[in-house]
Amino acid sequence: MLARKSVAQVQHETETSQLKRTLGPWNLVFLGIGCIIGAGIFVRTGNAAALHAGPAVLLSFLIAGVVCALAGLCYAELSSSLPVSGSAYTYSYTTIGEFAAWIMGALLLLEYGLAASVVAVGWSGYVVSLLGDWGIQVPLELTGPAGHALMRDGKAVLDAAGNPVTTIFNLPAFLICMALTALLVIGVSESAKVNNVIVAIKMAVIIAFILIVGWYCIQHFDTLSANWKPFIPEPTGEKGEFGWSGILRAASIVFFAYIGFEAVSTAGQEAKNPKRDLPFGIIGSLLVCTILYILVSIVMTLIVNYKSLNVPDPVAVAVDALGPQWGWFAKTIKIGAIVGLTSVILVLMYGQTRIFYTMARDGLLPKVFATIHPKFKTPWVNTLLVGLITASAGAFFDINTLGDMTSVGTLAAFGIVCLAVIWLRRTHPDLPRGFRVPMYPVLPALGIVACFALIFTVETRVLIFFGWYAIAAIILYFLYGMHNSMLHKGVTSNAPHDLPAYKEDAPGA
Secondary structure, three states, X not given: OOOOOOHHHHHHHHHOOOOXXXXXXXXXXXXXXXHHHHHHHHHHHHHHHHHHHHHXXXXXXXXXXXXHHHHHHHHHHHXXXXXXXXXXXXXXXXXXXXXHHXXXXXXXXXXXXXXXXXXXXXXXXXXXXXXXXXXXXXXXXXXXXXXXXXXXXXXXXXOOOOOEOEEOOEHHHHHHHHHHHHHHHHOHHHHHHHHHHHHHHHHHHHHHHHHHHHHHHHHOHHHHHHHHOOOXXXXXXXXXXXXXXXHHHHHHHHHHHHOHHHHHHOOHHHEOOHHHHHHHHHHHHHHHHHHHHHHHHHHHHHHOOXXXXXXXXXXXXXXXXXXXXXXXXXXXXXXXXXHHHHHHHHHHHHHHHHHHHHHHHOOOOOHHHHOOOOOOOOOHHHHHHHHHHHHHHHHHOOHHHHHHHXXXXXXXXXXXXXXXXXXXXXXOOOOOOOOOOOOOOHHHHHHHHHHHHHHOOOOHHHHHHHHHHHHHHHHHHHHHHHHHOOOOOOOOOOOOOOOOOOHHHOOOO
């Protein structure tokens, strides 16, 4: 359970990977922006404001951004030392051991697979809204999770007979996941080209939203400022509903939207110069996106009352508030949101497939997950499986449940990564590092405390689910992972004559 991959072995795996090295530093920045900008702004901001923080949701973004920055610095150091596919999973395997790596792999399924489902649900909301503007009505029963009442402006949608509309299946969310699965099977370089175009469009739309709606808010500030009174709504007495406890609860909700920078680190074996480019991609994308998050949350909560934002498409609600004369702009923003969310789903699914690929190479998952397509050179079998899981979750589960599960998995994974930095500094002090966390060990320790503190702001039912999920993962490790592990069998990718590159990796060290 405590067996570790040697650093030399991990570096050898990087050099001998079958994956193509096609991604440069700006590809990685755009990969991160493609994931970060979208989920928080276009989907979860509305739920966090309407149910927990009110206009003070911008403080939630600040808190989440600080916590994320602590984890981001740790990711940057690890990615410069161990630039491999698998991200936090491989970091855990090399520092803490195989059991910790297995747990991390389970957490990353929540972090990537379910996060993609959350964004797919938001994508569906914007598509349905835009089609409605064009006079095309998607059957309401096919636009939401199974067995849930459809909500608009905080109220249940009623059918012709006056009964609440109950949804049975989210068809648009299912279709977009399957379409992107096909794109990922074709190849990562092709996917990266598509992603760069998408990010450029999305950035232009987001900046236009901030400038135009922001200018409207400035012109009508005397009237719209009422939407910020009170800025921090009085707590209702329920844990996490407004007040400062609500701000912290909202921080845990929007936190998952920052995981784009970690998706950069999953591309270690496809980066041209990973030691230099991965820290650049991680830190660069995180800084740009945090600023834009805060600006959008300010504008969104000024233009409409926060109580109207408990919908899958809060930006659509915000731009519709400009009035019919701005209908062209509303349509443009919705198109941009759809394009942006598409790139987020793409990057999240990409990250999940690379994690499964790495785990399969290690024997912790069946070998079929590491099967490379002879023509496209992508792990096509596990890509199809990830697409099916993501599509099914987005089709049948509601966005709040999926989002909370994602947040817990993300926070736990980030906390373990901060611990891995401390662990690796102690066990491999001489390991070359392209980037070092400043103020060590204070910042990694603060990252651990902050991540696990936010976990306990999540609803009890989600924590209970997380507990059962962790127990199931542990059982599966003992039933399958431990017995099939390549490391457990003594099989490594190092040639027999190779000696450990670092004395700490020698037997008995």
